[in-house]
Amino acid sequence: MGRARYLFPFSMKFLIRVLTALLGIALSGAIAGGVTAGTAWYFLSPGLPSVEHMQDVPLQVPLRIYSRDARLIAQLGEYRRIPVSYADIPTVVVQAVLAAEDDRFFEHPGFDYEGLMRAASHLILTGSRTQGGSTITQQLARAYFLSPERTFVRKAKELLLALQIEQAFSKEEILALYLNKIFFGQRAYGIAAAAEVYFGKPLGELSIAEAATIAGIPKAPSLLNPVSDPVRAGERRAYVLRRMLELDFIDDEQYQQAMATPVESELHIPSAELDAPYIAEMVRAEMVARFGTDITSRGYRVTTTIDSRLQTSADRALRTALLEYDRRHGYRGAARADGSLPADDAGRQRLLDAYPVHPDLYPALVTSLHADNSATLFVHDIGQVTVPWTNLKWRRYVDDETVGPAQQSVTELLSAGDVVYLLRTASRGWLLAQLPVVQGALVVLDPLDGSTVALSGGYDFFASKFNRAVQAKRQPGSSFKPFVYSAALEHGFTPATIVNDAPVVFENTGTDADEWRPQNNTGQFYGPTRLREGLVKSLNLVTIRVLLRTGVAQAIRYISPFGLPDSAMPPNPTMALGSGEATPRDMAAAFAVFANGGYRVEPYLIERIEDAYGTVIFRAPARVVCASCAPRWFGPNEPQPEAVPAAYGETEAPDTVAPPVQTGPEIPAYLDAKEMIAHAQAWQPGALEAPEFMSEPARAPRIITAENAYLVYDMMRDVIRRGTGVRARALGRDDIAGKTGTSNDRRDAWFSGFNGQLVATAWVGFDQERSLGEREEGGRTALPMWLYFMADALHGTPEAALQRPPGIVTARISAETGMLASAGEPDSMFELFRESDLEALEAADLARAGRGQRSTPAGNENEIF
Numbered sequence: 028m029g030r031a032r033y034l035f036p037f038s039m040k041f042l043i044r045v046l047t048a049l050l051g052i053a054l055s056g057a058i059a060g061g062v063t064a065g066t067a068w069y070f071l072s073p074g075l076p077s078v079e080h081m082q083d084v085p086l087q088v089p090l091r092i093y094s095r096d097a098r099l100i101a102q103l104g105e106y107r108r109i110p111v112s113y114a115d116i117p118t119v120v121v122q123a124v125l126a127a128e129d130d131r132f133f134e135h136p137g138f139d140y141e142g143l144m145r146a147a148s149h150l151i152l153t154g155s156r157t158q159g160g161s162t163i164t165q166q167l168a169r170a171y172f173l174s175p176e177r178t179f180v181r182k183a184k185e186l187l188l189a190l191q192i193e194q195a196f197s198k199e200e201i202l203a204l205y206l207n208k209i210f211f212g213q214r215a216y217g218i219a220a221a222a223e224v225y226f227g228k229p230l231g232e233l234s235i236a237e238a239a240t241i242a243g244i245p246k247a248p249s250l251l252n253p254v255s256d257p258v259r260a261g262e263r264r265a266y267v268l269r270r271m272l273e274l275d276f277i278d279d280e281q282y283q284q285a286m287a288t289p290v291e292s293e294l295h296i297p298s299a300e301l302d303a304p305y306i307a308e309m310v311r312a313e314m315v316a317r318f319g320t321d322i323t324s325r326g327y328r329v330t331t332t333i334d335s336r337l338q339t340s341a342d343r344a345l346r347t348a349l350l351e352y353d354r355r356h357g358y359r360g361a362a363r364a365d366g367s368l369p370a371d372d373a374g375r376q377r378l379l380d381a382y383p384v385h386p387d388l389y390p391a392l393v394t395s396l397h398a399d400n401s402a403t404l405f406v407h408d409i410g411q412v413t414v415p416w417t418n419l420k421w422r423r424y425v426d427d428e429t430v431g432p433a434q435q436s437v438t439e440l441l442s443a444g445d446v447v448y449l450l451r452t453a454s455r456g457w458l459l460a461q462l463p464v465v466q467g468a469l470v471v472l473d474p475l476d477g478s479t480v481a482l483s484g485g486y487d488f489f490a491s492k493f494n495r496a497v498q499a500k501r502q503p504g505s506s507f508k509p510f511v512y513s514a515a516l517e518h519g520f521t522p523a524t525i526v527n528d529a530p531v532v533f534e535n536t537g538t539d540a541d542e543w544r545p546q547n548n549t550g551q552f553y554g555p556t557r558l559r560e561g562l563v564k565s566l567n568l569v570t571i572r573v574l575l576r577t578g579v580a581q582a583i584r585y586i587s588p589f590g591l592p593d594s595a596m597p598p599n600p601t602m603a604l605g606s607g608e609a610t611p612r613d614m615a616a617a618f619a620v621f622a623n624g625g626y627r628v629e630p631y632l633i634e635r636i637e638d639a640y641g642t643v644i645f646r647a648p649a650r651v652v653c654a655s656c657a658p659r660w661f662g663p664n665e666p667q668p669e670a671v672p673a674a675y676g677e678t679e680a681p682d683t684v685a686p687p688v689q690t691g692p693e694i695p696a697y698l699d700a701k702e703m704i705a706h707a708q709a710w711q712p713g714a715l716e717a718p719e720f721m722s723e724p725a726r727a728p729r730i731i732t733a734e735n736a737y738l739v740y741d742m743m744r745d746v747i748r749r750g751t752g753v754r755a756r757a758l759g760r761d762d763i764a765g766k767t768g769t770s771n772d773r774r775d776a777w778f779s780g781f782n783g784q785l786v787a788t789a790w791v792g793f794d795q796e797r798s799l800g801e802r803e804e805g806g807r808t809a810l811p812m813w814l815y816f817m818a819d820a821l822h823g824t825p826e827a828a829l830q831r832p833p834g835i836v837t838a839r840i841s842a843e844t845g846m847l848a849s850a851g852e853p854d855s856m857f858e859l860f861r862e863s864d865l866e867a868l869e870a871a872d873l874a875r876a877g878r879g880q881r882s883t884p885a886g887n888e889n890e891i892f
Contacts, residue, residue, distance in 0.1 A: 086110060086207060087216065088326030088639050092310050095634060098300040098335040101307035104323035107297070109219035109230075110639065113203040117231055120218060122277075123242035124206065126270035129163040132202070137164045137193035138186055164189040166245075167205045211244045212252035213294060225253060227295030235281055236288035239267040257292040264290065301335045302342070302386075304488035305496065309632055317636075317645070326639025331632055332478035332647075340819035341469045341481035345789075346387055348812035349486050350450065352791065353463040356800060357424030357431065361445035364392060368444045372405060379407040379446070385462050385487045388448040393441050400437040406449060406457075414449070418458045427800040462486070466794055468495035468611040469812055470630075471787040471820070474619040475652045476727070477628030480785070481816075482612075493794065500594060500608040501792060505565045505751075506768025506777040506805065507595070507605030510617065511574050512562050513731060513739045514585040518577045520558055521868075522738060523845040523858045526569045526576075528553040528561070533600055545571055545604065548769070548804070557845045559858070562742045563750035565767065567604055574603040588627055588730040589617040605768060614779050615788035621743070621764070622781035624829055625736040626652045626727040650727040733832040734861045740764050740829050741859055747780070751806045755780060755814055760821065762828035765813070767805030772798045776808035783827035785820055789813040836862050847872055 089104025125132055161169070168188035192201060211221035219230045221241045226233065233241070243263035244251050253260040265286060272282045310329050314322040362382075369375045375392050382390040384407065391404040391412075400416035416437060423431035434440050440459075441447070450460035463486055471481040484494035493499070512520075529552050533543040547553075547567050561569030574582055583596045591614075595607035609617075616630045628650060636645040743764035746752045751767040755778075765780025774796050779788040789812040792799065799808060840858045841848045847868060848855040860868075 086326065086639065087324040090311070090314065090323045090325075090327050090329065092307050092329045092331065094301050094303075094331055094333040094335040094338065096335050097330075099297070100301050100303050100331070100333070101299055101310075102297050103307070103311060105214065106216050106324060107214050107220040107224060108207070108216040108326075109223065110207050110217065110326070111203070111219045111230060113199040115230065116203065116206060116218065117233065117238070119235055119276075120206075120230065120233060120238045120242070121202065122271060122274075123235075123238040123267055124163075124202075124218075126274055126276060127239075127242040127267045128166070128245065130270065130274055132163050133198050135162060137189035138162055161185070162189065163205050164192050164201055167201060167208065168192060170205070170208050209245050210248045211241065212248035213254055223297055224295055226291060227293075234285070234288070235268070235271075235277060236264065236285040237291075239271065239285060240264045240290065243267045253290050253292045254294050257290045260292075261290040301333070301338060303333060303338050303482075305484035305494050306331060306333055306338070306482060306632070308488070308492065309482075309494065309497065313633060314636075328637040328641075330634045330637075332473075332480060332634050333482070333632075334480045337471060337481040337816075337820055338483075340816050341471060341483045342386070344812050344815035344819070345467050345469050345483045346486055347815055348789070348791065348809070349463040349465055349467050350387075350460065351811065352465050352799075352803070352808055353461065354421070355430075356427065358421040358440070358459070359424045359461060359464075361393070361441060361447045364444050364446050368392075368394070372410065375405040376407065379405070382407070382446060383490065385448070385490060387450055388460055388462060389451065391447055391449045393443050393445040393447065395443055396437050396441065402437055402441055404447070404449065404457075412449075412457055414457045414459065418455055421459055427798055462490065464793065465791060465799070466491070466495055467789065467791040467809075467812060468499065469787065469789050469816060470496050470611045470615040471785055471816065472615050472619055472628075472630055474622035474628065474781060474783070474786045476649045477616065477619065477630045478634070478647075478649065479612075479630055479632045481787075482632075491794070495790065495794075496611050498610065499790070499792075499794075500592075500610055501775045501790065501796075502607065502770035503595065503605040503609050503614055503777055504768035504770035504775060504805070505567075505570075505605060506614060506766050506779050506788075507607070507609075508562060508565065508570050508603070509621065509739050509743060509766050510586045510589060510591070511570055511577070511582060511603050512558065512742065513621075513735055514582040515558070515573045515577045516735050516738055517585060517731075518581060520573065520577075521858075521860055521864050522557065522559040522742060523840050523860070524558045525555045525845045526558060526561055526572050528556045528566050528568045531568060531571065543601070555844075557842075559742050559745065562766075563745045565746075565751050570603045571600055574600060589620050590627060590629070591617050605770065611788045611790045614777070614790075615786055618779045618781055618788065619786045620730060621736050621740050622783060622786040622829070623652045623727075623736075624654060624733050624832075625729050625731040627730045628652065628727050648725075650725055652727045654733075732834075734834045737829055737832055737835055738859055738861070743780075751804075752778065752780065752810060754806055754810050755817075757814060758817060758821065760826060762826040763817070765810075767810060769804040773800065773803050774798060776803060776805045778805050778810040778813045780813055780817070782821070783829055784824065785817070787813055787816060787820075789816075834862050835859055836865055838865050 086108055087104070087106040088108045088110060089102050089106060091102050092100040094100060165185045165188075168185050196204070206218040208217065210216055211218070211224070213224050215221045215224040218241065221244065222228060222230045222233055222237070225241065226237050240253055240260060240263075243260065243266065246263070250256060251260050251263045268277070268282055268285050271277045272279065277285070310331060311322070314327065314329065318325070318327070364378055369378055369392075375394075379390045379392060384390060389409065390407040393402055393404050394411070395403045397403070397413075400419070401413055402419060403411060403413045406412050419437055419440060420434055421440065422433055425431050448460045448462065450458045452458055466485050467483075468485065469481070469483045470479070472478065473480055482496050484496040484498075485491055515524075516522075528547070531545065533545075534541065545567050548565065552568065553564075553566065556564075556566060556569050558569075558573065560566075561573070577585075579598055579600065579602065582602070583598060586596060591609055595605075595609040595613065596602055597607050612630055616628070619628055619630075620626065631647050631649060633645070634647050635643050638644050741764075743766055744761075746766055747755045747763055752765050755763060755765060760782070762782040763780055764782070765778060768777030768779070769775070770777075774792055776791045776799060777789065779786070781787065789809040791803075791809045791812065836859070837857050838860055839848045839850065839852070839855050840846060841852065842854050842856045
């Protein structure tokens with residue numbers, strides 16, 4: 028006891044001294060820490076970026092392109108990111124992220140002193156630095172502003188920035204910024220993109236296991252994502268789930284269920300809902316022209332005018348027409364597989380992986396031939412199929428004009444080890460096929476505003492990115508004739524005017540040849556022919572004489588407002604036969620003038636553009652046809668707008684305008700304010716429903732009279748009823764009109780047709796210009812493409828014929844001479860005239876009768892050639 032009493036005072040003094048020393052050290056450390064922190068702030072803070080504008084820093088979000096009915100056409104860009112707000116992030120995802128990265132996130136001030144102490148202890152004990160100790164706020168600071176280098180200076184800057192971020196934003200805003208910014212591997216940036224890439228679903232549909240998988244990725248995105256390494260991703264998921272259980276975010280049952288869920292290791296690339304690569308490339312090019320080369324990372328959302336149903340129909344119609352042409356011209360032969368023939372399906376699949384897959388065409392390996400002339404093939408991604416001889420036999424291609432003799436045996440056509448393409452059909456099953464060499468284009472516009480509702484630029488974009496719909500300038504051939512006839516109707520012609528279809532020779536026409544002797548397609552001459560019949564039968568010599576009588580210069584001045592390029596109108600007589608050059612879209616836009624009753628509309632593709640925040644930054648300034656606008660916009664004492672500018676030869680009074688559209692009461696009877704507001708938000712009236720909303724700049728300009736447009740439309744209806752476009756009668760409609768076209772040496776085949784709702788132009792030809800072959804003309808080669816499309820597009824829709832203007836009247840004429848005829852006169856028929864033309868003809872006939880002269884053909888006092 029004595030010894031204990033002796034030692035106790037010494038021990039107390041020693042303890043007090045030790046405690047005092049430790050307190051001094053601690054106080055000195057605190058002072059030193061404060062001085063260090065102050066010094067760090069003094070020296071580092073001037074070079075730190077401002078965090079207040081962090082929300083304004085643009086995220087690299089891909090360009091997304093949609094149809095007008097909100098179907099995804101394409102997503103372009105290196106980064107996959109879908110920005111979301113905190114409210115859009117499910118609780119289970121937030122909990123998984125906190126469990127994985129920072130469970131005290133909502134408690135600490137931006138840095139976690141416990142984590143820092145653990146990191147400091149590790150440094151003292153081991154001498155090495157670790158990544159531990161960084162909160163979500165610090166990681167956000169590093170992701171936005173700092174490099175990933177591991178230095179004390181960078182760590183100090185990170186800490187200071189984290190404190191600033193915590194002062195500038197709420198915890199929810201910080202977490203949303205973090206989850207939108209960070210990298211999750213496989214080009215996925217942001218939590219929503221990760222959900223789409225790894226699980227193919229929206230963020231709100233993630234399960235606990237899926238949320239834990241994604242939450243575990245940011246620690247090492249390239250190593251811990253389930254596609255790169257499912258095993259390590261599973262181990263990391265297990266850690267996150269355990270932490271969620273420890274933090275009471277989930278219960279034991281949920282934990283066990285999530286742990287039992289297999290790790291999904293499939294990559295889900297956002298798939299296009301509408302396959303339209305030519306459209307996507309057109310939009311990309313226009314976006315680059317508007318906003319520069321970084322358009323694929325700025326989050327633009329582009330809504331096009333494309334109708335997804337019509338676009339699908341257009342692609343199918345084009346491919347069907349080209350495959351049919353290709354089948355008529357023979358089989359070019361199979362490719363031969365390199366090396367020995369694989370004995371198992373896995374080897375066959377690998378072999379076929381090297382061959383491109385084209386729309387509707389499947390690569391297939393011939394494995395065996397049979398005595399009944401059938402063949403067994405292994406089809407890529409399908410497996411073994413047996414194709415009967417009836418679906419294999421196909422005459423050999425010799426040249427564009429010739430096919431070989433019919434084969435008698437499958438061995439004349441195929442051998443084991445050949446690689447071919449098969450076409451799957453609904454009615455016949457698998458057919459031997461090949462990728463067509465011939466190409467085509469189809470352009471479909473809304474004639475009331477010029478919007479592009481469908482466009483196909485070739486058989487397969489990935490085989491050839493050349494967009495023939497807008498880039499191929501080709502000779503329109505006879506499809507140009509309606510514009511010549513329209514010009515003639517403004518220069519003294521009527522549909523009954525007689526024109527002599529007889530030989531003619533031209534010298535020095537501006538072409539390569541010294542002499543030009545045009546002929547009709549049939550090689551025959553038909554003598555005196557009414558103007559209508561000249562268009563219906565597509566008679567070249569009639570059209571040339573019509574152009575010469577009109578005047579080439581006058582015709583060019585008249586046709587130019589249709590929007591055709593100068594290259595389509597060479598200043599010589601060959602223009603009558605479409606010897607110039609125009610794209611399919613040019614032709615469709617020009618035919619839209621006839622389809623809408625005489626108004627010029629500009630074709631356009633992009634309806635609107637939104638930025639990454641949903642703000643509309645561009646809306647198409649489309650000019651809309653509004654025939655009922657004039658009576659509302661011009662009072663009874665104000666002059667009506669001229670029908671055609673004087674510069675283009677218009678001398679007649681403007682056409683009669685249809686009476687105003689009858690509308691309902693100005694203010695509908697709403698039940699309450701809520702119903703009124705809901706209607707106001709949803710109501711998007713068009714020009715016909717609310718023409719009073721149409722401003723002057725938004726109205727499409729009239730370039731030809733309504734009477735002229737209707738007369739040409741009616742003559743083109745006869746092209747389909749009994750002329751070169753008679754195949755289109757298969758639609759069983761009376762509202763459609765159109766014109767075939769075939770260029771020199773049958774290098775191009777065209778058909779442009781329309782009703783009041785749609786105008787479509789189909790073109791077929793070779794990229795390296797050459798003849799399509801004997802009998803390959805507009806009516807046989809291009810019209811089927813148009814027909815297949817219109818059959819889908821107009822199915823179930825009511826007739827949409829052009830309204831007959833008040834200035835159009837009917838008169839009886841002689842079918843042979845075109846003269847005005849009396850009732851009961853044999854071989855007479857009815858013809859359409861402008862009222863003013865008919866009155867002039869009747870007056871002239873009366874004058875001649877008084878002088879005892881014989882009547883002349885209607886509208887043809889002077890002989891034409």
